[in-house]
Amino acid sequence: MVNTLTPATQDYLEVILQLSNGDKSVRITDIAKSLNIAKASATQAIDTLIDEGLVLKEKYGPVTFTEKGKREAMKVKKTHKIIREFLMKVLQVEAEIADQDACLMEHVISPQTIAGMVAFLEKGNYEISADLNLEKALKILK
Structure with missing residues (x-):
């Protein structure tokens, strides 16, 4: 971000x-x-x-x-969750590594890339974690 x-x-x-x-x-x-x-x-x-x-x-x-x-804390949290979800669901990265990578990536990723990840997750047939509402997350990040 x-x-x-x-x-x-x-x-x-x-x-x-x-x-x-x-x-x-x-x-x-x-x-x-x-x-x-x-x-x-x-x-x-x-x-x-x-x-x-x-x-x-x-x-x-x-x-x-x-x-x-x-507001800023929620942005960081949602960014982290989206990246983690993308790494786990799309790239099949194991949870612990996905979490570590998300911690590093959340600080530098652009809003455009996050929006792209959300769009990809929404279009795909991925089972999204119950605690991650993609639509709500995008609103918080704007």
Whole structure:
């Protein structure tokens, strides 16, 4: 996904979204644990996300998304799911490898390529994962 957010920023947003289940606040300790990094590193990254208007955090409080942050996190998540689905269903890549590759590709893939993957999946006779609504995913990515 070509945009102004760095891959690291996108990874943090994705982890926060995963830990928050979309709407709960998250502790920096949990973010650090999930990424297997020091709490100080996570704190520094969260400060950057705050500066970019993607998350909010009170001193000693939990991290929550801004509207912009949640929207960007959902884009990363949906992009990842589409790439993973495409790799598994079309290219027959095993799930673990497809997931790893999707993590790398989600940061650089263009919206046009994602749209092409969605169109290919829709036209084909592929059994799409229940948690991936292609039409809804495309709307989020726009």
